[in-house]
Amino acid sequence: xxxxxxxxxxxxxxxxxxxxxxxxxxxxxxxxxxxxxxxxxxxxxxxxxxxxxxxxxxxxxxxxxxxxxxxxxxxxxxxxxxxxxxxxxxxxxxxxxxxxxxxxxxxxxxxxxx
Amino acid sequence: xxxxxxxxxxxxxxxxxxxxxxxxxxxxxxxxxxxxxxxxxxxxxxxxxxxxxxxxxxxxxxxxxxxxxxxxxxxxxxxxxxxxxxxxxxxxxxxxxxxxxxxxxxxxxxxx
Numbered sequence: 001x002x003x004x005x006x007x008x009x010x011x012x013x014x015x016x017x018x019x020x021x022x023x024x025x026x027x028x029x030x031x032x033x034x035x036x037x038x039x040x041x042x043x044x045x046x047x048x049x050x051x052x053x054x055x056x057x058x059x060x061x062x063x064x065x066x067x068x069x070x071x072x073x074x075x076x077x078x079x080x081x082x083x084x085x086x087x088x089x090x091x092x093x094x095x096x097x098x099x100x101x102x103x104x105x106x107x108x109x110x111x112x113x114x
Numbered sequence: 115x116x117x118x119x120x121x122x123x124x125x126x127x128x129x130x131x132x133x134x135x136x137x138x139x140x141x142x143x144x145x146x147x148x149x150x151x152x153x154x155x156x157x158x159x160x161x162x163x164x165x166x167x168x169x170x171x172x173x174x175x176x177x178x179x180x181x182x183x184x185x186x187x188x189x190x191x192x193x194x195x196x197x198x199x200x201x202x203x204x205x206x207x208x209x210x211x212x213x214x215x216x217x218x219x220x221x222x223x224x225x226x
Contacts, residue, residue: 092157105149
């Protein structure tokens with residue numbers, strides 16, 4: 001039982017390059033989230049999804065796009081990477097909303113844009 | 115602006131000591147989470163609270179809704195407890211049922 005798996009774990013991009021981060025969960029969770037973690041700041045929500053085929057913007061969505069074509073996968077895309085997108089990215093999933101359901105996080109993707 | 119404040123930012127302890135990490139928030143919440151992140155590692159959910167107290171092994175989490183405050187306690191601390199501990203809340207009003215607001219974390223170092 002893998003939980004939430006993020007690929008890749010590390011990546012270095014040049015400014016202007018594009019890439020896709022993959023988040024896969026095997027728990028049949030409805031809700032999935034992409035966060036970024038920067039030094040001295042709490043995690044910030046980039047985009048989220050409340051079910052297959054749906055996505056919504058979080059606090060810091062600019063420069064990112066997402067897709068949830070299959071329930072188990074949530075993809076985060078950077079169309080034209082910028083140094084400001086250097087960060088650690090975490091994916092999380094949750095079965096349902098409501099106070100009885102906790103979050104499961106992936107192990108993170110460390111992205112450096114040079 | 116709804117905020118989550120953690121204290122202390124950094125905490126160093128000797129093995130065996132009792133540890134307390136605090137989390138305060140500005141307005142009413144529907145749930146509070148405590149998370150653990152080891153250096154260079156992923157994030158693990160420790161507790162989710164909406165009232166009272168929860169215990170798991172040497173970890174205890176409490177919440178006081180009236181005072182808008184939660185504490186995470188570690189009894190008989192061990193070097194393997196060294197990690198960043200993060201508090202996160204879901205606001206009762208003005209926020210989304212889907213979104214969390216995170217504190218900046220408390221870096222705990224337990225020396226042998």
